[in-house]
Amino acid sequence: MHASATHAGDHAHEHPTWQTYTKIALILFALTALEVWSYDIVHRHSPAALAVALEPIVVEVLLLLSAVKFALVAMFYMHLKSDGKLLASIFSFSLLLAAVIVVGLMIIFSYLYHVHPTLNPLK
Amino acid sequence: MADTAHAHADDHHYTATGIDNRKLAIWTFIGSECMFFASLIGTYLVYKGRDVSGPMPHSTWLLKGVEQEQMLEIPLVTFGTALLLFSSFFVVLALNGAQRGNRKQLLGWLCATIFCGMFFVGMQVFEFTHFAHRGMGYTTNLFSSTFYTLTGFHGTHVTIGLIWLLSVLAVALRGKLPPEKSLNLEMAALYWHFVDVVWIVIFPVVYLIR
Amino acid sequence: MATTAIEQTPAHSVEATGLWSWITTVDHKRIGILYGATAFLFFLLGGIEALVIRLQLAQPNSTLVSPDTYNQLFTMHGTTMIFLGVMPLSAMYFNFLIPLQLGARDVAFPRLNAFSYWVFLLGGLLINVSWLFGAAPNGGWFGYANLTTKQFSPGMNIDFWTVGLQILGVASLAAAVNFFVTTVNLRAPGMKMMQMPMFVWMSFITQILLLLSFPIITVALVLLMIDRTFGTHFFVPSGGGDPILWQHLFWLFGHPEVYILILPSFGIVSEILPVFSRKPLFGYAAMVFSGVFIAFVGFGVWAHHMFATGMGPFADAFFSLATMIIAIPTGVKIFNWIGTMWGGRIEFKTAMLFAIGFLGMFIMGGLSGVMHASPPADLQQTDTYFIVAHFHYVLFGGAIFALTGGAYYWWPKMFGRMLDESLGKVHFWLMMIGFNLTFFPMHILGLNGMPRRVYTYSEESNFKLLNQLETLGSLILAVSFLVFMYNIWKTWRIKATAPADPWNGATLEWSIPSPPQVFNFPALPQVSTRDALWEMKRAAGGSVPEPQRVSGKGIHMPNPSFYPLVAAIGVTVTLGGFIGGSHLPVHIAGVAILLFGVYSWAFEPA
Numbered sequence: 051m052h053a054s055a056t057h058a059g060d061h062a063h064e065h066p067t068w069q070t071y072t073k074i075a076l077i078l079f080a081l082t083a084l085e086v087w088s089y090d091i092v093h094r095h096s097p098a099a100l101a102v103a104l105e106p107i108v109v110e111v112l113l114l115l116s117a118v119k120f121a122l123v124a125m126f127y128m129h130l131k132s133d134g135k136l137l138a139s140i141f142s143f144s145l146l147l148a149a150v151i152v153v154g155l156m157i158i159f160s161y162l163y164h165v166h167p168t169l170n171p172l173k
Numbered sequence: 174m175a176d177t178a179h180a181h182a183d184d185h186h187y188t189a190t191g192i193d194n195r196k197l198a199i200w201t202f203i204g205s206e207c208m209f210f211a212s213l214i215g216t217y218l219v220y221k222g223r224d225v226s227g228p229m230p231h232s233t234w235l236l237k238g239v240e241q242e243q244m245l246e247i248p249l250v251t252f253g254t255a256l257l258l259f260s261s262f263f264v265v266l267a268l269n270g271a272q273r274g275n276r277k278q279l280l281g282w283l284c285a286t287i288f289c290g291m292f293f294v295g296m297q298v299f300e301f302t303h304f305a306h307r308g309m310g311y312t313t314n315l316f317s318s319t320f321y322t323l324t325g326f327h328g329t330h331v332t333i334g335l336i337w338l339l340s341v342l343a344v345a346l347r348g349k350l351p352p353e354k355s356l357n358l359e360m361a362a363l364y365w366h367f368v369d370v371v372w373i374v375i376f377p378v379v380y381l382i383r
Numbered sequence: 384m385a386t387t388a389i390e391q392t393p394a395h396s397v398e399a400t401g402l403w404s405w406i407t408t409v410d411h412k413r414i415g416i417l418y419g420a421t422a423f424l425f426f427l428l429g430g431i432e433a434l435v436i437r438l439q440l441a442q443p444n445s446t447l448v449s450p451d452t453y454n455q456l457f458t459m460h461g462t463t464m465i466f467l468g469v470m471p472l473s474a475m476y477f478n479f480l481i482p483l484q485l486g487a488r489d490v491a492f493p494r495l496n497a498f499s500y501w502v503f504l505l506g507g508l509l510i511n512v513s514w515l516f517g518a519a520p521n522g523g524w525f526g527y528a529n530l531t532t533k534q535f536s537p538g539m540n541i542d543f544w545t546v547g548l549q550i551l552g553v554a555s556l557a558a559a560v561n562f563f564v565t566t567v568n569l570r571a572p573g574m575k576m577m578q579m580p581m582f583v584w585m586s587f588i589t590q591i592l593l594l595l596s597f598p599i600i601t602v603a604l605v606l607l608m609i610d611r612t613f614g615t616h617f618f619v620p621s622g623g624g625d626p627i628l629w630q631h632l633f634w635l636f637g638h639p640e641v642y643i644l645i646l647p648s649f650g651i652v653s654e655i656l657p658v659f660s661r662k663p664l665f666g667y668a669a670m671v672f673s674g675v676f677i678a679f680v681g682f683g684v685w686a687h688h689m690f691a692t693g694m695g696p697f698a699d700a701f702f703s704l705a706t707m708i709i710a711i712p713t714g715v716k717i718f719n720w721i722g723t724m725w726g727g728r729i730e731f732k733t734a735m736l737f738a739i740g741f742l743g744m745f746i747m748g749g750l751s752g753v754m755h756a757s758p759p760a761d762l763q764q765t766d767t768y769f770i771v772a773h774f775h776y777v778l779f780g781g782a783i784f785a786l787t788g789g790a791y792y793w794w795p796k797m798f799g800r801m802l803d804e805s806l807g808k809v810h811f812w813l814m815m816i817g818f819n820l821t822f823f824p825m826h827i828l829g830l831n832g833m834p835r836r837v838y839t840y841s842e843e844s845n846f847k848l849l850n851q852l853e854t855l856g857s858l859i860l861a862v863s864f865l866v867f868m869y870n871i872w873k874t875w876r877i878k879a880t881a882p883a884d885p886w887n888g889a890t891l892e893w894s895i896p897s898p899p900q901v902f903n904f905p906a907l908p909q910v911s912t913r914d915a916l917w918e919m920k921r922a923a924g925g926s927v928p929e930p931q932r933v934s935g936k937g938i939h940m941p942n943p944s945f946y947p948l949v950a951a952i953g954v955t956v957t958l959g960g961f962i963g964g965s966h967l968p969v970h971i972a973g974v975a976i977l978l979f980g981v982y983s984w985a986f987e988p989a
Binding site: 187188189190192194197198201202204205206208209211212213216219220223224225311312314315318319322340 | 491492556559560561563564567568569570572574594595596597598599601602603605606609613614615616617622623624625628632635982985
């Protein structure tokens, strides 16, 4: 079904191997465990010392962990690392715009609701 | 290069980039879907914390004057999340089997993928009905509406992915998925990974971040 | 999934005729014509809605139509012109031209292409069926919540609107994926991205905008539909919802949408001006990059539609600045168009008149647009006729002029007949006069305080004279379209004998017969420069011979298919089940039809 044109690209790059895929799966599992553990530390405030250190940055930590998971799935399972720039650009650009929209909405509404609530006619 | 390109141009698989049309199409669609989920997640975040009453994700709340536990149940969802992550792993193995013509590997891991996906959907259905019994209906408050809408749309995408994977499984069982046709599975797998990746974002944003 | 290119059976070597062949067509040229004809009819419908509006506004305290009918008229006029008029007219050109200009035989996914058309047709019919129920959408084309929530819009009007637009969104998204892949992957061997015709470039950027902006309005519409159907409070203040969220979500889509509306027209003008100036387009690279810049920054200006909502000084300043910045790349384009004509040998064919008219009218619309970009000025202008003037100058004076010019230009290629030039000039001048008479006074009326979306005005307001002039202008506009339709009818009756290249064109579509054969090119061209056909003519000593029709033996073309239409019906029925509340049996029937259509399509015998 594939003409030589489309297959040539595939074989020119190395495919991740069985072992790589398995390692990624284990890393993903471990990262998820870390995420839940972070939540748990802060939620139950125990161990107390760790909770005090973690609480101010827990949001950033969680977002970072999930970003790493996201990148691993995208680069290895979805093959973007070996597939070439065009597909990665399509995905990255969309993600960038998506992030801008989410952050933009949050900033605007945070301003409306918290910084200048008197501007909000609904109060 | 120019000569061979000319001879190949009418080859009905010729593409200017070397990437199959359908693979490019799936990625283009995935790019579009990023904006869809961004809008839903944005809505969730705008309304997060704006409820004055009703079920709360991470704190106790009052139902008819009686204090209730936080609505979200982390252990159950963590289990579902792990299943979905592993299903991405399994579908990669299935695709590997398809590309190498290893029928057992293809069928086995594809079934494993589908099982994990079905468990995930099952977990969500259980979670939703359980929440409903605990007093969180669709319209109860903003958290309930945004929660059900965001995770519900994600669950719908998972379900569509399952139907797609089941269709590919049916084709594979009939022996009609040789290595030359592995793109059919690859497309379904890419969609499946995307659905997983969206959950990788939703899970912390909804369940873990207070 | 079955492959897209299939062995050509003998039955297809002569182009099929008859209704069934059109219902099952997957040929981009036929689909383009279907889009064009359907869109033109919807455009006339939108025009009639406008005429009724103008007749109502011709007299103060007029009771020609009731206030509620008036609300339906301006809502449907806007919705129709945008989603059923300009967008599908652009789609006609995408469909017909993109494969030809790229040197390809069809789009990447011919059946998906047909699917998009059928979904568009069904969506457009569904939204207009509302008239028969006396319940046409009446909340404005932008459907602001919470006016459009169940409490304040209890009837089915808004349901028709949310459902209709979601259906149309499916059509647009499918087509955008199709044309994106086609442009990236099906360029003729040797044709680099920076050698594509400018129409293809502008269309390509448009597809990207569609892909990234339509999902946002889909979410907004879904949330509104859920509020109305299931009683959630996404936009209902009493439940904690914020109507402002609707506005943000809508305009996050809405602003890229206006670039979706105008970029294809920019592309059309960039094709016409060089040919009739006998000079290449001035500043090709700048035109590409300015288009990309406009599209990208266009995602950052949406709240300039919301200066009156009290966002605070930082937001106002940010969006004001971003909006003014967009004027720069737009200006670059305008100067490049002028630069294209400068020093050229201008041929004032009808298509060229419309392109030059576009330039003048779009500049005016752009200038009023920059005026709105200042929040303090906009507080005066917003919700007045000053805004109505602005967007009609860019959408009618801009898009419609360009799309009409494109019709005169590409008519011979599409139908093998030339439109009459004398009638064309009458059409142009009537349209120019009628258009300016209708919309210029709106600048004055707006600054004098006439609000938008009011069904009448008082005698004391002194709005009467200008309104009457505008109504007169709209009647002249109507006559201009009658002239156009007469031109079409009159020239249709002659045999199709137009030459392949009546205008000395620069791009590949002029290198094949008029109209093209099913397979487009006997042999796919090799390209290595911009303005590929001008280059071929230059290399051949000044001209190339008239291309002959040849047998298409051995060329693989896709088989026709009925299933895109089936799948389109499935989509329409599934979503249509949300009108007047959620009707489970209808949803189930729709999904069943959709699944049947999709599976049959996927497993169609090769």
